[in-house]
Amino acid sequence: MATSLRLSLAAACAVALALSTGAAQARETSKSCHAKFTAARTAGTLGTQTYKQFKAAQCDTGTAATTPEAARASAPAASKAAAPEAATSAVMPTAIAEKYSKEAAGTARMHTCLDQYNANKATNANAGLRWIQKGGGYYSLCNARLKG
Known part of the structure; x- marks a missing residue:
């Protein structure tokens, strides 16, 4: 033992x-x-x-x-x-909207993307993307595209 x-x-x-x-x-x-x-x-x-x-x-x-x-x-x-490089058929803005040009860069991008996202809802042009979703939603892709 x-x-x-x-x-x-x-x-x-x-x-x-x-x-x-x-x-x-x-x-x-x-x-x-x-x-x-x-x-x-x-x-x-x-x-x-x-x-x-x-x-x-x-x-x-x-x-x-x-x-x-x-x-x-x-x-x-x-x-x-x-994720930001992902190809999507969703309609995205190409530049920051003029009405948001006096805002901070991040806020201007967000508002521009939000306006386009809401406009896309009416025509079903968001390609199935939600505003924010895991893996990159509409906002993530739009923001990356506007940054540039």
Whole structure:
């Protein structure tokens, strides 16, 4: 009985040591990855890439890149980037309406898009888009198009 307890305790110590060594290596990897990210940002080669996206693309190797967490972190970024570029048959304004030209840029875009969205309702020209919806609704697409 005492021997099995000692073996269990030894196994638990070995597992704890292995986990702590892995955590130390992960911290070092994270530090070196952040240094690479900072260097890329300074050089201006990042574009619109966030640290999480950079880390997933440049630093994660082996099991870290295949975890469900890593997949979830990179998937929304890809879908958000693709959403404004989505082709739609909805009628969109091409420029900010003159009556909103004195408003702040974001407010002017919103009001212009809202006016067009409401006008489209009468002719069923919104292509099935709701004003705001998950994955990019009419407002998201219109705002991105007006930004430009």
